[in-house]
Amino acid sequence: MIGFASYAFFFLTTALSYAIICLGLNLQWGQTGLFNVGVAGFVGIGAYASALLTTPATDAHLMGWGLPIAAGWLGAMLVSGTASALIGFATLRLRSDYLAITTFGVAVTIHLIALNAQRLTGGPYGIAFIPRPFNEVADRPLLFNGLNLALVAALTFVLYIASERLVRSPWGRVLRAIREDERAAASLGKSPSLYRLQAFALGGAVMGLGGALQAHFIGFIAPDNYLSSLTFLVWTMLIIGGSGNNRGAILGGVLVWALWSASGVAIGAIVPAEQQARAAALKIVAVGVFLALALLLRPRGLIGERTVVSRHLDE
Amino acid sequence: MSAALAVTDLVAGYDPGVPIVNGASLTVAAGEIVAVLGPNGAGKSTLIKAIAGVTPVQSGSVFLGEEDITRLPAHRMVRHGLAFVPQTENIFTGLSVEDNLLLAAGILKPTERAGRIAEIYRFFPDLARQRRLAAGRLSGGQRQMAAIARALIVAPRVLMLDEPSAGLSPKLVEGVFARLAEIRAHGVAIVLVEQNARAALAIADRGLILVEGRERHEGRASELWGDPRVAELYLGGVRA
Amino acid sequence: MNLQFLADGILTGAMIGLGAIGVTLTYSILRFANFAHGEFIAWGAYLALGVASASGWLVAGAAIPIGPLSFGWGLVLALLIAMPLTGLLALALDWALFARLRDKASSITVVMASFGASMALRNLLEFLFTSRPAYFSRELQIAIRLGWGVRVTADQLALVALTAILVISLNLVLSRTQIGRSMRAVSENRALARVAGVDVDHVVRVTWLIGGALACASGVMIGLVVQIRPFMGFDMLLPLFAAAILGGIGSIPGALMGGLVVGIAEALSAATVGAEWRAAAAFVLLIGILLIRPAGLFGARE
Ligand SMILES: Nc1ncnc2c1ncn2[C@@H]1O[C@H](COP(=O)(O)OP(=O)(O)OP(=O)(O)O)[C@@H](O)[C@H]1O
Ligand SMILES: [Mg+2]
Numbered sequence: 001m002i003g004f005a006s007y008a009f010f011f012l013t014t015a016l017s018y019a020i021i022c023l024g025l026n027l028q029w030g031q032t033g034l035f036n037v038g039v040a041g042f043v044g045i046g047a048y049a050s051a052l053l054t055t056p057a058t059d060a061h062l063m064g065w066g067l068p069i070a071a072g073w074l075g076a077m078l079v080s081g082t083a084s085a086l087i088g089f090a091t092l093r094l095r096s097d098y099l100a101i102t103t104f105g106v107a108v109t110i111h112l113i114a115l116n117a118q119r120l121t122g123g124p125y126g127i128a129f130i131p132r133p134f135n136e137v138a139d140r141p142l143l144f145n146g147l148n149l150a151l152v153a154a155l156t157f158v159l160y161i162a163s164e165r166l167v168r169s170p171w172g173r174v175l176r177a178i179r180e181d182e183r184a185a186a187s188l189g190k191s192p193s194l195y196r197l198q199a200f201a202l203g204g205a206v207m208g209l210g211g212a213l214q215a216h217f218i219g220f221i222a223p224d225n226y227l228s229s230l231t232f233l234v235w236t237m238l239i240i241g242g243s244g245n246n247r248g249a250i251l252g253g254v255l256v257w258a259l260w261s262a263s264g265v266a267i268g269a270i271v272p273a274e275q276q277a278r279a280a281a282l283k284i285v286a287v288g289v290f291l292a293l294a295l296l297l298r299p300r301g302l303i304g305e306r307t308v309v310s311r312h313l314d315e
Numbered sequence: 316m317s318a319a320l321a322v323t324d325l326v327a328g329y330d331p332g333v334p335i336v337n338g339a340s341l342t343v344a345a346g347e348i349v350a351v352l353g354p355n356g357a358g359k360s361t362l363i364k365a366i367a368g369v370t371p372v373q374s375g376s377v378f379l380g381e382e383d384i385t386r387l388p389a390h391r392m393v394r395h396g397l398a399f400v401p402q403t404e405n406i407f408t409g410l411s412v413e414d415n416l417l418l419a420a421g422i423l424k425p426t427e428r429a430g431r432i433a434e435i436y437r438f439f440p441d442l443a444r445q446r447r448l449a450a451g452r453l454s455g456g457q458r459q460m461a462a463i464a465r466a467l468i469v470a471p472r473v474l475m476l477d478e479p480s481a482g483l484s485p486k487l488v489e490g491v492f493a494r495l496a497e498i499r500a501h502g503v504a505i506v507l508v509e510q511n512a513r514a515a516l517a518i519a520d521r522g523l524i525l526v527e528g529r530e531r532h533e534g535r536a537s538e539l540w541g542d543p544r545v546a547e548l549y550l551g552g553v554r555a
Numbered sequence: 556m557n558l559q560f561l562a563d564g565i566l567t568g569a570m571i572g573l574g575a576i577g578v579t580l581t582y583s584i585l586r587f588a589n590f591a592h593g594e595f596i597a598w599g600a601y602l603a604l605g606v607a608s609a610s611g612w613l614v615a616g617a618a619i620p621i622g623p624l625s626f627g628w629g630l631v632l633a634l635l636i637a638m639p640l641t642g643l644l645a646l647a648l649d650w651a652l653f654a655r656l657r658d659k660a661s662s663i664t665v666v667m668a669s670f671g672a673s674m675a676l677r678n679l680l681e682f683l684f685t686s687r688p689a690y691f692s693r694e695l696q697i698a699i700r701l702g703w704g705v706r707v708t709a710d711q712l713a714l715v716a717l718t719a720i721l722v723i724s725l726n727l728v729l730s731r732t733q734i735g736r737s738m739r740a741v742s743e744n745r746a747l748a749r750v751a752g753v754d755v756d757h758v759v760r761v762t763w764l765i766g767g768a769l770a771c772a773s774g775v776m777i778g779l780v781v782q783i784r785p786f787m788g789f790d791m792l793l794p795l796f797a798a799a800i801l802g803g804i805g806s807i808p809g810a811l812m813g814g815l816v817v818g819i820a821e822a823l824s825a826a827t828v829g830a831e832w833r834a835a836a837a838f839v840l841l842i843g844i845l846l847i848r849p850a851g852l853f854g855a856r857e
Contacts, residue, residue, distance in 0.1 A: 035663045037590070037670060090842055094849050096663050097588035101796045102845065104590070105838040108793050116831045228789070232674050235667065281681035288675025292652055295668050299660060369746060393752035401750060409743045410736065418736045422752045465751060
């Protein structure tokens with residue numbers, strides 16, 4: 001029983017860390033209509049930044065400044081947010097697909113750096129000994145997982161409230177107005193690219209934080225954690241949950257993570273060892289088909305956006 | 316004689332439930348020019364776009380001679396002999412003049428294409444001289460001629476033009492309208508949407524004034540031009 | 556400095572260029588960046604592999620190398636059959652997914668759907684064939700010395716020639732034929748094309764067929780000089796986009812030139828910085844062109 005509760009805590013902690021990444025993506029896509037195909041890259045930037053700031057000094061990679069975990073998280077948001085701002089600056093004034101292409105390139109390049117800049121990132125071996133919150137009680141799994149869950153849940157809650165306030169603020173209304181009708185918004189004297197840039201950077205910072213949380217929770221990161229299948233998973237979470245809706249983003253994160261890990265467990269139990277890579281591939285095919293079907297049949301997700309868009313401007 | 320084009324109680328618009336054209340009717344006989352006039356935003360463009368199959372028709376009917384062509388997709392309309400010159404962006408600027416004409420000739424039999432294009436060049440000698448030029452580099456007047464030439468390639472029974480005089484100097488407008496008169500003389504039925512009421516009514520046989528998506532006045536061109544109610548209400552400052 | 560990188564770059568550039576032509580065509584005619592295009596490359600290679608193995612089975616001698624080349628006429632036949640098949644695959648994907656979204660959703664939703672489709676298609680290959688690489692031929696080839704330290708194989712020369720033939724024929728089709736004019740017209744102004752009597756749906760179908768067929772050719776080339784893997788198309792995606800944007804969206808010669816630029820940049824960075832960094836070259840070029848000249852080096856319009 002205790003084992004189960006402990007596992008449930010562990011599961012929820014991971015699920016909520018995805019929910020946080022979804023909240024970041026929702027800020028970019030749901031609220032602003034910016035299509036980021038490099039989620040894995042920005043999550044990876046956050047994870048690596050925080051790991052490099054907080055790990056103890058080592059020969060395996062550069063930095064290792066041994067800073068407190070909170071400093072690592074702040075650093076993750078800062079680096080990820082800055083990277084997003086730079087990418088946004090280069091592409092947001094162009095056609096929307098160019099942002100998609102460029103962010104895709106970011107993810108590919110970040111993976112390449114993680115893999116090959118061995119001096120900085122530890123290369124294919126990744127970074128180990130990332131300090132875990134509440135490590136002092138790591139020998140008591142229930143307490144340890146419970147405390148971690150409480151921490152991530154609190155962060156999720158804070159981010160949710162902050163996102164909701166942002167959405168309802170004049171700033172959020174302008175964002176959605178721009179998403180729906182850029183010219184009309186521009187004619188009211190709002191600079192669409194500036195607003196988009198802010199949303200994109202903020203969303204990137206939140207994703208970076210999500211990545212950092214995961215890194216510290218697991219205690220170990222490697223380049224292959226940040227492949228396009230991660231991007232894909234997060235997108236599926238947001239689309240299933242309902243883009244444009246922060247509660248939908250959280251719900252989608254938890255729900256899709258549950259399905260994803262349950263099918264992983266099922267494959268591990270049923271499929272013979274030598275066929276597991278194949279079964280994992282089939283699992284991704286299923287998610288791909290699922291995402292396509294969701295786009296075709298239920299583009300608004302489980303919880304769609306509630307407000308009527310055309311009212312945003314005259315509120 | 317049956318009309319070349321007969322439009323009855325047409326309702327059309329861009330979003331379902333929001334009709335812009337609201338029950339308009341219109342007939343044009345072969346060799347006749349009908350001017351469609353009206354204030355800005357009256358739905359003139361929407362009316363001919365709906366006839367041409369570009370904008371969805373919600374109800375009503377469009378007959379080309381005896382054929383019901385209501386709701387045919389735009390590219391099928393041309394095959395039935397209905398040609399349309401849009402108000403703006405009515406020529407492919409990246410294609411040469413000749414490619415513009417060849418493109419439109421695509422629905423003719425391959426053996427007929429060259430002959431038809433030669434005929435069009437005889438009618439528009441200026442274009443023949445500039446056949447290799449990218450259409451985007453033509454002057455405003457030439458561009459309008461090229462757009463009309465493109466529409467004429469298929470030897471249409473009905474030609475619809477949306478404000479062919481827009482942006483042209485009075486002299487060029489005269490040139491364009493002179494061409495329209497010649498085209499009419501070949502038996503083509505012409506629907507002419509215009510802001511420039513004076514020039515349009517000068518060559519039109521009949522006129523129709525559209526207000527809020529419905530015809531408010533209809534009559535012989537000369538009578539409309541003389542009617543003070545029409546002038547004051549719908550032609551606005553144009554007449555002055 | 557050794558000029559070998561130039562020869563390598565031109566070969567890689569030819570493969571990128573063929574793929575980028577498909578990307579640029581779909582982008583300019585269907586108005587979206589197709590993230591599934593890389594999968595047409597991989598599927599094309601596997602389809603050709605299937606046909607080539609079948610022909611080797613059915614007819615003895617199909618796999619016997621032609622002259623100095625490493626492959627037999629079985630692969631030539633396989634290419635000719637797999638190209639239209641890959642075109643049909645692209646058409647099927649459009650029918651099942653993109654066409655349904657095109658009319659009712661925003662263009663960026665179609666981009667997202669293509670991203671999902673690419674994941675599904677790629678992993679389906681991995682499911683069917685595992686991630687173990689496959690090869691068209693295991694024949695070893697003797698390189699020919701061209702001087703200045705440049706060595707090329709007969710296969711490589713044949714592939715560059717194939718690219719030239721494909722690109723020149725496509726350019727002739729676009730500039731001289733009715734379907735080519737229609738494609739250019741739809742890419743410039745879809746509504747006016749309809750008014751001018753162009754059947755846009757037909758143009759869209761032809762675009763997918765051409766894009767898919769060229770992607771297949773690119774995949775066969777990669778399979779011949781490198782190897783066949785489920786991820787081979789995905790790894791090409793960034794270079795494809797970089798080449799298409801570099802060349803100016805909608806421009807066929809531009810896409811090929813862009814491909815050559817990216818290919819040579821990749822080879823150069825492999826020769827100087829290290830082979831493991833070659834994939835970053837496309838990204839650097841992409842960012843550079845977007846900052847400096849987003850309409851592309853060779854493109855006239857945005
Ligand atoms: N593509 C469109 N989508 C939605 N509404 C449109 C569109 N085009 C025009 N409208 C609306 O339809 C109405 C009629 O427009 P239309 O262009 O038919 O008028 P018009 O009589 O041709 O005016 P003008 O003289 O300015 O050309 C206008 O209120 C306009 O805002
Ligand atoms: Mg108009």
